[in-house]
Amino acid sequence: MIDADSTHLWMHFWAIATAATVSAGCALVGSFLVVRRLSLLGDAISHAVLPGIVLAVLAGGRPGGAGVFLGAVVAGLVTVWLTNLLGTHAGLAEDAGAGVAFTTLFAIGVVLVSALASRVDIDPGCVLYGILELVPFDTVPILGLEVPRALLAAATVLVVLVIGAVVCWKELVFTAFDPAAARAAGLPVGVITAGLLVATSLATVASFEAVGAILVVAMLAVPAAAAELLVRRFHLMLVVAVGLGVAGSILGYLAAWRFNTNAAGMIAVVLGIEYVVAALVAPGDGIVARVVSRESLRWRVACEDRLASLWRAEEGDAAALAPRTLLDRLAQARLVFWGRIVPGRAGGLTDIGREEARVIVRSHRLWEAWLGRHVALPLDHLHPPAEWIEHHLGAEVRGRIAADLEGHEGDPHGRDIPSEEFPPRSADEPAR
Amino acid sequence: MTMSTTSAGLEFHDVTVAYGRRPVLWNVDLTVPGACLFGIIGPNGAGKSTLLKAALGLVPLAGGEVRILGAPLEQVRARVGYVPQRESVDWDFPVTVTDVVLMGTYARLGWLRRPGPRERSLAAECLDRVGLADVADRQIGRLSGGQQQRVFLARALAQQADVYFLDEPMAGVDARSQERIFRVLAELRAEGRLVVMVHHDLRSxxxxxxxxxxxxxRLVAAGPVAEVLTPENLRRTYAGRLDLLDEIGRAVAEGGRTP
Known part of the structure; x- marks a missing residue:
């Protein structure tokens, strides 16, 4: 699939570099927006910069030039100001206010573009979807190298954003976490928040040409949201978000090249896939982690129930239940394999299996006895809770329960509670 | 009650606070001596938190003046610590307990300087003081409500302030945390600092x-506990909404006139 022509390879390289640079800047800003629950504002600003860009071009600004950046930043701030205005004076909820402000501004931009099509060289289509594939054709010479203008703009913005984040790191984090306390401590919270919004406008404008208004939202929000699932420290979240953004841009571009489709769209799709994978594999709260934890508990409970049932059979109270379900049979096989149960049909407990089974039955009966003493429960209601809690009691808590029951030997059903150690230690023997 | 004769810790001079145009706290005139444990008590919606925020400059004053340690807030901000309500922040924020406590040192550090070994050992000390040394590296979302409240207190301690404002630090907090918090606050007072705290539980x-x-x-009464918490004062505070102030407030907000 790879084109042998080296000029073409250079074209792809420049396009990928532009996408990755744009994405890194968006992920950086997006991380702050995501933890401040302001992703929607990023969405709003990214749309609302359009009229600013159009007016700046109309006033003689070159696409991608400083004037256009200024126009976009002003438009972004106007959105935020309008949102607040609608909130405080028209009594509109913040999300509704943002919805009204940015759609109106974006619409004004669309109207301006079509009405002034003859005087403004902006294509509404590429405003929405970007033209990553055409980025390498508009270059400026730097040190003898023809560098795409869009890449130059994106790289400049990225450098500004990184410097801003490094210089204002403490202030940004404190303000994001607890604005009231930050203000009380004397930090310039208003300036910091305004700075974040200017940064959002900058990142958005730098991305416009490459990915368009709709997909820049994906670059702002998705890598940051995925990173938030994966790590628990904010500075790591930034690094992971930027990494995911850059990786998504490269993979998305390559996939678009391979399948011959829109590159910006494919990048957003890959970012979405990254988020789904993050939600699956996130440590602790991830879907895979939760399934594994639930299933391993089920598995442990089945094994322990099996051991306890054999122990009760040996005690002579009841016949051992034959394994019935598939899980029971698997548990039985595992216990035989690990030497807890004697192989064969009659299959009694081995010494080590008996040791473990005793502890489980001890937990069960201790809990029944404790419930019987401290909780108003009828005698025939004690078994089910004990059947559940027996799998979760450790040695220390068992000792505390036993101490609490001192002098009340036996469980409420009149059976002996097995000792913690075996053989039971005599009174004059020191503890192990 | 220890009365400092030299200078008052906190003074409100005829302070009125309004949200929009509507006054919610009327003409509070109150002097709190230095080095004491001072409680602001009242029913829901009485404006207790608002009074605290007015002192901290977090809500604009519609009238009047606040002085802390005898000076306007701007001059003494570095000497003022704040413990906001626990619900005011998002506890899923990706930071550890130590990260949050270190925030208490940020304002003093100034721009561009990062917390160093000195700040870290101070943070560890503050965490130890509130009994959280063993969860220093935990993500804040994994703490109990009482532990979260103590993290906030540790952050304020790391600020090494002379005046502390706490907004309902006992709300939704377990008995052990409550006792720990009060012990620390009593220590602060013993060190000669002023602690002002919004509280809702009359019994304690x-x-x-x-x-x-x-x-x-409005301010109903202020002073030593025995003199203030009298049945008559409590009746005046809790007996019923002040329909008069409510009605006038609404008229002010609407720019109209009361019936």
């Missing part, structure tokens, strides 16, 4: 505070 007020203010949209 007498055990802990040196002095209290009863608030219900």
């Amino acid at each position: 007020a007498g055990d802990w505070f040196d002095a209290v203010a009863l608030i219900d949209m």
Whole structure:
């Protein structure tokens, strides 16, 4: 699939570099927006910069030039100001206010573009979807190298954003976490928040040409949201978000090249896939982690129930239940394999299996006895809770329960509670 | 009650606070001596938190003046610590307990300087003081409510302030945390600092505070606990909404006139 022509390879390289640079800047800003629950504002600003860009071009600004950046930043701030205005004076909820402000501004931009099509060289289509594939054709010479203008703009913005984040790191984090306390401590919270919004406008404008208004939202929000699932420290979240953004841009571009489709769209799709994978594999709260934890508990409970049932059979109270379900049979096989149960049909407990089974039955009966003493429960209601809690009691808590029951030997059903150690230690023997 | 004769810790001079145009706290005139444990008590919606925020400059004053340690807030901000309500922040924020406590040192550090070994050992010390040394590296979302409240207190301690404002630090907090928090606050007072705290539980007020203010949209009474928490004052604070202030407030907000 790879084109042998080296000029073409250079074209792809420049396009990928532009996408990755744009994405890194968006992920950086997006991380702050995501933890401040302001992703929607990023969405709003990214749309609302359009009229600013159009007016700046109309006033003689070159696409991608400083004037256009200024126009976009002003438009972004106007959105935020309008949102607040609608909130405080028209009594509109913040999300509704943002919805009204940015759609109106974006619409004004669309109207301006079509009405002034003859005087403004902006294509509404590429405003929405970007033209990553055409980025390498508009270059400026730097040190003898023809560098795409869009890449130059994106790289400049990225450098500004990184410097801003490094210089204002403490202030940004404190303000994001607890604005009231930050203000009380004397930090310039208003300036910091305004700075974040200017940064959002900058990142958005730098991305416009490459990915368009709709997909820049994906670059702002998705890598940051995925990173938030994966790590628990904010500075790591930034690094992971930027990494995911850059990786998504490269993979998305390559996939678009391979399948011959829109590159910006494919990048957003890959970012979405990254988020789904993050939600699956996130440590602790991830879907895979939760399934594994639930299933391993089920598995442990089945094994322990099996051991306890054999122990009760040996005690002579009841016949051992034959394994019935598939899980029971698997548990039985595992216990035989690990030497807890004697192989064969009659299959009694081995010494080590008996040791473990005793502890489980001890937990069960201790809990029944404790419930019987401290909780108003009828005698025939004690078994089910004990059947559940027996799998979760450790040695220390068992000792505390036993101490609490001192002098009340036996469980409420009149059976002996097995000792913690075996053989039971005599009174004059020191503890192990 | 220890009366500092030199200078008052906190003074409100005829302070009125309004949201929009509507006054929610009327003409509070209150002087709190230095080095004491001071409780602000009143029913829901009485404006207790608002009074605290007015002192901290977090809400604009519609009238009047606040002085802390005898000076305007701007001059003494570095000497003022704040413990906001626990619900005011998002506890899923990706930071550890130590990260949050270190925030208390940020304002003093100034721009561009990062917390160093000195700040870290101070943070560890503050965490130890509130009994959280063993969860220093945990993500804040994994703490209990009482532990979260103590993290906030540790952050304020790391600020090494002379005046502390706490907004309902006992709300939704377990008994062990409550006791720990009060012990630390009593230590702060013993070190000669002023602690001003919004509190909602009348029963425990007498055990802990040196002095209290009863608030219900206006100051009802202030002074030593025994003098202030009288049946008559409590009736005036809790007996019913102040329909008069409510009605006038609404008229002010609407730019109209009361019936």
